[in-house]
Amino acid sequence: MSAAPAGKPPKDPAGNPDGDEAVPAPPSRGSRIGSVPIDLHHLSLFGVLAVLVAVGAVTVPEQFLSTGNLQLVLTQASVIGVVTVGVTFVIIGGGIDLSVGAIVALASVWATTVATQEFGLGGMLLCALLVGLGCGLVNGVLVAYGPMVPFIATLAMLASARGLALQISDGKTQVVEVDAVLELGLRDAYVLGVPPLVLIFAAVTLAGWLLLGRTTFGRRTVAVGGNAEAARLAGIDVRRHRLLLYLLSGLCCGIAAFMLIVLTGSGQNTNGNLYELDAIAAAIIGGTLLSGGRGTITGSVLGVLIFTTITNLFALNNLQSDVQQIAKGAIIVAAVLVQHRTARGGTST
Structure with a gap:
């Protein structure tokens, strides 16, 4: 192997001219049309969403395609969508967070x-955000500096946060009496026909997309999830980065808790029930690997929209919820099988 020319530092594997940190770039899974990169997985998700919209347009056209119903679908997707953005970062970083639903409940009750x-x-x-950050801090410290397996640490947080939410609320619904909060959920607060909660979801999604795909933090997240030891040898403080990922997840839970307060006008210890499963499932069908190292915010958001649209279609067609759960399970299995085939195909080339 020839040495690097004198006076020029060796090039960083990630293409960084400074050569101070070898952060692997995420693998490309798409193709190109001219000079425009096309993600085939995202296209398939758009296809699934388009099929669901077509089904709604055929079965219940007047109800499904109404402005009010479309606003409802987007609003329902907003709360779990914000949680999913935070969960996506954690999973890409090689972790898991089973406590997001319980954190949402605790933050909504405390606030x-x-x-x-x-x-x-x-x-x-502020209270909702601080509670979310506090829970994220505990998760991050246990996982990064404990060290504890993420599954166990966040499972313990799930139980603790649910119990504390029940204790604070005494099992009762806490009605919001602050007019400024309640007004955010009224139609008068819509901006050009878009509910405020949808705007918050769009802002969080954009911020997450920029953070993951356009910053060093995002590249480090992919590196830590792909190979933590290699990332450590490259100069990344893996423990600190994992702590930041759980703080980010907790922050998203705090935002979602406030959104849920606006949506329901109350705080309950049952809020956020099964959010952890919905968020993880949405991230998986969006292309995020449970083993870490790969995923996109766009894919996760499309996963949320697909699940929310399925729920809406079943409700409008008066179909039983058990069939809905079966359909969601089938979609998750299909998504994992596609990921497995894609991974095998990538290793054989």
Whole structure:
């Protein structure tokens, strides 16, 4: 092997001119039309979503295609969508977070106590964010510095957060009496026909997309999830980065909790039930590998929209919820099989 020319530092494997950090780039899974990269998995998800829309347009056209129903679908997708953005980062980084639903419940309950509501909208929002960040901090410390297996650490947080939410609320629904919060859920607060919660979801999605695909933080997340030891040898503080990933997940849970408060006008210890499963499932069908190292925010958001549209279609067609769960399970299995075949195909070339 020839040495690098004198006066020129060796090139970083990730293409960084500084050569100070070897962060592997995510593998390309798409093709190109001219000079435009096309992600085939995203196209397939768009295809599935288009088929679902076509089914709704044929079976219940007047109801499904109405402006009110489309606003409802997007609003319902917004809360779980924000949670899914945070979960996607954790999974790409090689972890898992089973506590997101319980954190949403705890944050919503804590932010709707009588004492917290005295501080108005700002106080409730700040409380929800701080509770989410606090839970994310505990998860991150246990996983990164414990060290504990992410499954066990977040499972313990799930149980603890649910229990604390039940204790704070005493099992009762805490009704919101702050007008500024309730007004966000009214039609008068819509911006050009778009609900405020959908705008928040769009902002979080854009921020997550930029953070994952356009920053060093995103490249480090992919590197840590793909090969933690290689990332450590490349100069990345793996433990600190894992802590930041769980803080990010907790922050998303805090945002989602406030959105849920606006949507329901209350805080309950049952809020966020099974959010962890829905968020993980949406990320998986969006192309995120459970083993870490690969995933996109776009794919996860499409997964959320697919699941939400399925739920809406079943409700409009008066179909039983058990069939709906079977359909979701079949989609998850199909997505994992596609991922497995793609991975085998990539290793054989």
